[in-house]
Amino acid sequence: xxxxxxxxxxxxxxxxxxxxxxxxxxxxxxxxxxxxxxxxxxxxxxxxxxxxxxxxxxxxxxxxxxxxxxxxxxxxxxxxxxxxxxxxxxxxxxxxxxxxxxxxxxxxxxxxxxxxxxxxxxxxxxxxxxxxxxxxxxxxxxxxxxxxxxxxxxxxxxxxxxxxxxxxxxxxxxxxxxxxxxxxxxxxxxxxxxxxxxxxxxxxxxxxxxxxxxxxxxxxxxxxxxxxxxxxxxxxxxxxxxxxxxxxxxxxxxxxxxxxxxxxxxxxxxxxxxxxxxxxxxxxxxxxxxxxxxxxxxxxxxxxxxxx
Numbered sequence: 557x558x559x560x561x562x563x564x565x566x567x568x569x570x571x572x573x574x575x576x577x578x579x580x581x582x583x584x585x586x587x588x589x590x591x592x593x594x595x596x597x598x599x600x601x602x603x604x605x606x607x608x609x610x611x612x613x614x615x616x617x618x619x620x621x622x623x624x625x626x627x628x629x630x631x632x633x634x635x636x637x638x639x640x641x642x643x644x645x646x647x648x649x650x651x652x653x654x655x656x657x658x659x660x661x662x663x664x665x666x667x668x669x670x671x672x673x674x675x676x677x678x679x680x681x682x683x684x685x686x687x688x689x690x691x692x693x694x695x696x697x698x699x700x701x702x703x704x705x706x707x708x709x710x711x712x713x714x715x716x717x718x719x720x721x722x723x724x725x726x727x728x729x730x731x732x733x734x735x736x737x738x739x740x741x742x743x744x745x746x747x748x749x750x751x752x753x754x755x756x757x758x759x760x761x762x763x764x765x766x767x768x769x770x771x772x773x774x775x776x777x778x779x780x781x782x783x784x785x786x787x788x789x790x791x792x793x794x795x796x797x798x799x800x801x802x803x804x805x806x807x808x809x810x811x812x813x814x815x816x817x818x819x820x821x822x823x824x825x826x827x828x829x830x831x832x833x834x835x836x837x838x839x840x841x842x843x844x845x846x847x848x849x850x851x852x853x854x855x856x857x858x859x860x861x862x863x864x
Contacts, residue, residue: 594698
């Protein structure tokens with residue numbers, strides 16, 4: 557019975573992972589498609605308007621296309637099953653892609669700040685502002701659709717890469733709105749340097765976003781522990797078992813869709829090996845109800861109060 561139960565649980569885990577992987581592949585495909593479409597429209601409008609704010613928005617969309625393409629490839633590699641050479645799976649490919657995104661975002665932020673500052677010192681009139689406003693409104697609508705889709709996938713899968721992309725595209729909503737404001741101010745008021753001012757503001761946002769994304773990527777690459785709340789949940793579930801006398805040496809880490817945890821449990825030293833195994837199995841079953849895609853390594857030890 558225990559063997560059948562393990563087999564069914566493994567099948568359920570594989571099925572859940574496959575569903576998550578399909579959702580992640582789908583949303584990265586949509587992300588690349590939207591970025592490519594917006595890049596074409598914004599390039600045309602920037603060429604006609606010579607707006608610095610539109611150039612900033614164009615640079616952001618170009619960055620979106622690059623990072624979304626990297627995510628597209630990384631996600632497909634990250635969700636491939638574990639093999640003989642990668643027994644813990646390929647989930648850290650997500651973190652590597654996020655690190656690339658962070659470097660590109662940070663570099664783009666520096667470039668925009670320099671270009672925007674130059675434009676503030678030497679402001680130039682903006683041409684065809686209505687076209688820039690129109691394409692920015694279109695960008696807001698398409699980005700909003702993508703953000704909603706990403707939000708659902710992040711909620712269902714917990715993907716770090718998709719979540720980083722989601723946060724970035726939420727920023728894009730505000731970025732495109734700021735472009736509309738900048739074009740309106742630069743064209744219909746006397747504040748001609750507004751165009752450059754918003755380019756600098758967007759550049760600062762890029763620096764912050766790159767720093768945040770890079771930190772999250774490094775956390776995964778360096779095997780940062782689960783959150784305090786998740787670790788506490790593990791301890792609560794384990795200690796709830798009547799035959800577990802003590803828990804220690806809890807260690808956790810995350811790699812893409814997969815979470816890993818290991819710990820020691822102390823049980824009655826007079827129990828048989830089979831009884832100790834059954835206790836560990838029961839604990840693992842309860843943990844999988846809370847963390848269905850996690851893997852747990854449980855070491856059973858005889859209780860020794862003198863070592864507590």
